[in-house]
Amino acid sequence: MTRVTPELRALASRALDGVPEDMFSWTCLKERSKSATVWRAESSSGALVLKQHRHPRPFAQELRAYRDWLPRLDATRTADSPATRVARLLAFDAAARALALTAAxxxxxxxxxxxxxxxxxxxxxxxxxxxxxxxxxxxxxxxxxxxxxxxxxxxxxxxxxxxxxxxxxxxxxxxxxxxxxxxxxxxxxxxxxxxxxxxxxxxxxxxxxxxxxxxxxxxxxxxxxxxxxxxxxxxxxxxxxxxxxxxxxxxxxxxxxxxxxxxxxxxxxxxxxxxxxxxxxxxxxxxxxxxxx
Structure with a gap:
């Protein structure tokens, strides 16, 4: 199984406002050798999901969606229907092609x-x-x-x-x-x-x-x-x-x-x-x- 890289540990710490890297427990949610690996990281301060892409294009596409498009959808929700929600982008590391997201x-x-x-x-x-x-x-x-x-x-x-x-x-x-x-x-x-x-x-x-x-x-x-x-x-x-x-x-x-x-x-x-x-x-x-x- 893919190990948690130092870049992911640092990203998790930054996403949760400086929680020490050794305070997280990690669970691999999905591992695809040709696309991405998804981890759930938990600490006493909360949980988050980290997604690390193998290739730059899907990373760039997902980053644009979470950063530029999805935050603008809040105004589309109505009080009389169930909400449709998406994760919130907490932090990212472009060099590592990794995203830190709220856990859905x-x-x-x-x-x-x-x-x-x-x-x-x-x-x-x-x-x-x-x-x-x-x-x-x-x-x-x-x-x-x-x-x-x-x-x-x-x-x-x-x-x-x-x-x-x-x-x-x-x-x-x-x-x-x-x-x-x-x-x-x-x-x-x-x-x-x-x-x-x-x-x-x-x-x-x-x-x-x-x-x-x-x-x-x-x-x-x-x-x-x-x-x-x-x-x-x-x-x-x-x-x-x-x-x-x-x-x-x-x-x-x-x-x-x-x-x-x-x-x-x-x-x-x-x-x-x-x-x-x-x-x-x-x-x-x-x-x-x-x-x-």
Whole structure:
């Protein structure tokens, strides 16, 4: 198991206002050799979570989300609905690519149509809408439609040998809806927005893991739900959209295109890395996409 580095010990001490480094107890919550390691550090002064990234891009994306975007969401909460919360950034070490965050309470959501789970999905819908509504400049010189088109062409080429002729034809029909991206502005997105990254504490929903967060089409945050959550329980889709708001025709077309892109990208990645779990995930996404073709 990865050891707690001196940089993490120093960061924990700084995040909790100088608690001596030897006063913390450490628990490894997640260790991924290719992405990040997550620790929980506890002392008599409190607990915090430290996340150390292997690579600079996810660190920079998560830092921007916690530092620049998420503190501005407080004003979006309403008194008559469960709050959707996020951790607060306490400190960071850019050289070590590490973040110190407040510890989020709660448990992973279980699937099923219970009122509490449905309420959580509605809260997630409200959170997504609020995140996408943050006023952030889209300073990418490449129009979103052109960016999506380039990604479609690249991943369709990589996955071509993994698809039957009828599957390729159906996905091409979905890809032809790319004009729905014309004139659309990129917005802040989580980009891994699934119940795996939500914790339920009482009636409050806590959203975690912003390492993939960046500006994108707003429908990017609905793709994995559409691919791997909603087909098994349509009530969850209805609850989410009750909080988020209904999709316009153009938004639905953009979601179809991004779902096709997600399916082929996942299948191609799984083939390259010989990963059976991702291959199954790609096939589920493909099935959901074909249902929309």
């Amino acid at each position: 309470p709660g448990e992973r959501l279980s699937l099923g149509p219970s009122e509490l789970v449905l309420s959580a999905h509605a809260a997630a819908g409200r959170f997504a809408r609020a995140l996408h509504s943050l006023p952030v400049a889209d300073d990418d010189p490449l129009p979103l439609r052109d960016g999506v088109s380039a990604r479609l062409d690249e991943w369709h080429a990589r996955a071509a040998g993994l698809l039957s002729p009828s599957e390729r034809d159906a996905l091409q029909r979905l890809s032809d809806r790319r004009d729905a991206f014309a004139g659309v502005r990129r917005v802040p997105c989580h980009r891994d927005f699934t119940p795996d990254n939500w914790l339920l504490a009482g009636e409050d929903l806590h959203v975690l893991d912003f390492e993939h967060a960046r500006l994108d089409a707003p429908e990017a945050d609905l793709v994995k739900l559409r691919a791997d959550v909603w087909p098994a329980d349509p009530a969850l889709e209805h609850a989410f959209l009750a909080g988020h708001g209904p999709l316009t025709g153009d938004a639905a077309a953009r979601l179809d295109v991004l779902l096709a892109l997600h399916a082929v990208a996942t299948l191609a990645w799984a083939e390259r890395h010989a990963d059976p779990d991702f291959r199954a995930l790609g096939r589920r996404a493909l099935s959901a996409a074909l249902a929309s073709a």
